[in-house]
Amino acid sequence: MKYAYYPGCSLESGSAAYDLSVRAVAEVLNIELEEIDDWNCCGATEYFTQDELVATSVIARNLALIRPDLRDVVAPCAACFLNLKKTDALMQDDPAMNAKINSALGAGGLHYDAGRVRVCHLLELLHTEVGEATLKEKMVQPLTGLRVAPYYGCQVVRPLGGLDNPEYPMKMDEMFKWLGADVVDYPVKAHCCGGHMTQISEDAAFELIRRLLQSAVDSKADLLLCMCPMCQLNLDAYQGRVNNFFNKDFQVPIIFFTQLLGVALGIDMQKLGFGKEIVGAEPIIQSRLAEQAAKANA
């Protein structure tokens, strides 16, 4: 399997653990990821706030740069995924916008035929295209005894994403059940993390983050699995500030789902970017897996 790969800016810095684990997991599963040469930022939500044509043209440059022999592009970040998908859909549905975007691309000597590339989310690739049989076959370390809360966030599962049920998605739940984990019922699994509100209006954002952390504690999760850099940043890096703000003592490790998948596939934890999260995840994973090993030997 060969896919164009659009890592996005967060995966180069703040969410390097996502990029490391995606590449490591892909290698073990024989998925070839070819990074789009000279890709640019998707603009997140910030261009759409200012100018729709600039927003979509900036995104379309990345679609236009995908090599002609590749038909699928994978974007692990929620905002990147949504922006690529939304722009491609808009170009297919709206001939006038399609013409304008291609005229803008033309100024850079580029062109994109709407619908040429399928925008695919990583979860879809792993859950549906790789699938249960292969994941089970490649698993070397079952996650038995580890209580995980799957957190999907908002943009990937909503109607534009079309990936799963928009309010109560299950694909990540299913995947980690195949891998032996104890997947907890996490009722807020598709609620919003506050997005960029942590930068604009802290009070509003902190309350959303508090609800997500509280629900993880209520469901006795050992850790929370994310699939979006913004979600991971808000829940992990802001956790200390949320604790101060509400006088709480949350200590919920927040990692990317591909990191834990990598553990199940037997990949070394350092290669998966563990240690970059602020609330450490390694101790609880090690201790749960050790408990299981002890039980198995008893």
Added chain:
Amino acid sequence: MITETTEGHRSAFMREVMAETPGGEQLVHCLQCGSCGGSCPNGADMEFTPRAIFSMIAANRRHEVLASNTMWCCVSCYLCTTRCPQEIPITEIMYMLKRTSIAEGMATGTDAPALARTFTDLVEKHGRSFEFGLASRYYFFNKPMSLFKMGGMGFSMFTRGRIQLLPNKIRQVDQLQAIINKAKEIGGAS
């Protein structure tokens, strides 16, 4: 079926919103059910819920809508869009209201436009976003006191190798800028 008023009965502002939002023509079908505001994670902070905003759009209260904080509470989570029984692209309408509000200088009570501009200025310069540059510039110019509160968190991120001090630059930044300039030119002409 009496779900649609005739063209002549629509307010000028309603026609404007519909024309400038992808899928905006659905707005005429709003039932005023309030699912949008009830679903919104930030609904409680809005001066007017989306339901009220749509009613105000129909009543041509353009200035009040564009000066409100409603769209600035929207973080594009699309839950309202998912739940709207009339398939109104509510998140897209919020983007349209943000753009119009900024263009007309009416987005005064929020730091969101400053964050958006700082973000896109960096993208236009380097081709990639630059988290450290964004955070330091945005907070310095807009919320200098917050830099102290952010310090501890920034340090934790830095020691874990999650902050790059220099931007990544794409090779063909000229090409990206040519595309952006052309898009601005076409957009301005239409």
